[in-house]
Amino acid sequence: MTTQGGAGFIAAAFGRCPICGKGKLFTSYLKVAQACAVCAADFKAADTGDGPVVFVILIAGFAACIGLLVSFLAWNWSPVMLLSVWPAFAVVLALALMPVLKGLMVAVQIRHKVRD
């Protein structure tokens, strides 16, 4: 059974094979497996390079800037509070988003059969 439409992208966002939704997409934090262990889908063609990083920086940077502005203007946080909370928030959010966005990008490339 293969996943269709958005289900494959959701599976990939959670680190699962975008074809069958069962096999693991990553062998470690961000290392894409050679192929799916369950349905043998080939992941080697997918090479996202720096692609996901751009979106991670945009999303995490935007979220941290909004949080910083709100906490400074509305909640009157001190500069020490601002500088100890928001950079750490951006780093944690970026690390959490990386595998999700990389999984999505791999799924898009496999779906559209990207080749060199």
Ligand SMILES: [Zn+2]
């Ligand atoms: Zn699979």
